[in-house]
């Protein structure tokens with residue numbers, strides 16, 4: 433794999449914009465694609481994205497366009513930064529424009545409803561490329577903190593280690609430190625499942641519970657994520673890493689997390705519709721992915737009690753207070769069983 437000089441980032445929401453800034457700060461040519469021309473114009477002319485990252489001044493070498501063909505021309509890497517459940521449709525439209533051989537990079541943290549596929553699987557299928565041409569970026573990377581250049585690290589997962597290293601090089605800055613990993617399955621499951629556990633932590637906060645409850649949900653949430661990972665062939669160590677525990681802690685602890693914030697509203701008594709309205713168009717991936725992850729667990733015979741409870745709150749009108757009582761009232765068992 434040649435080095436990466438030019439990158440297209442498709443999706444100029446919170447993470448697409450913040451990650452494009454990282455790549456531009458790493459000295460690469462980056463073009464962001466925005467659905468709305470007004471957003472593209474603001475990024476290019478004023479170096480701002482006031483809808484998603486209002487406090488951040490974007491680098492001068494970062495431009496945006498609403499023309500996907502222009503964004504994708506000559507790109508060595510294509511970063512997909514749209515919500516999980518829209519990835520298949522978006523990518524199908526971009527497919528004829530994808531430069532041959534480019535590394536396709538998933539940043540979406542979800543599992544597709546219906547197919548139960550991980551995002552890298554959706555990408556390989558729709559783009560008709562081998563799995564080792566697809567990389568995943570996942571870690572404790574709250575967009576607002578990354579936009580403010582606060583130090584953090586991430587994982588670049590790809591079964592082709594040279595592609596992972598090229599991408600690692602292309603997004604290393606003084607505030608953003610990427611590690612490589614060949615465990616794509618584990619990194620993707622870590623990223624998708626933490627959103628669901630983040631919703632549960634938000635619900636606990638909304639109910640007025642404190643840090644013991646959060647720590648319990650983080651730890652038992654990691655246990656059920658790792659069980660699912662083991663069933664799907666992930667490396668267990670991945671869940672102790674940045675794409676596992678790291679992202680889980682960030683999401684479950686931070687008021688900046690959209691999933692945690694969404695859960696907190698539900699815990700305080702908002703309806704799903706009210707929490708969705710308050711999210712202001714920004715995605716809380718766990719609300720949909722709790723259904724696909726729960727189904728994936730069931731398909732593989734994996735017990736996922738927190739995920740199951742979050743699903744019932746989000747989709748079957750279970751009250752968060754009853755959810756808490758039910759989780760505590762489960763049959764007694766050994767910690768590792």
Ligand SMILES: NC(=O)C1=CN([C@@H]2O[C@H](COP(=O)(O)OP(=O)(O)OC[C@H]3O[C@@H](n4cnc5c(N)ncnc54)[C@H](O)[C@@H]3O)[C@@H](O)[C@H]2O)C=CC1
Nearest residue numbers: 443444445446447448467513514518540541574575714715
């Ligand atoms: N925001 C964050 O801190 C991080 C988010 N992620 C992941 O990145 C992915 C994208 O998230 P964000 O950029 O945060 O989301 P966002 O809600 O802030 O932005 C989504 C972007 O996708 C575009 N889009 C294209 N087609 C769309 C459609 N059909 N429906 C809705 N939006 C569409 C929107 O216009 C918008 O620019 C998610 O899977 C998220 O979990 C990953 C790391 C950090």
Ligand SMILES: O=C(CO)COP(=O)(O)O
Nearest residue numbers: 571572573574689690691
């Ligand atoms: O993935 C994230 C941080 O790594 C962002 O989390 P939210 O989508 O909950 O804001």
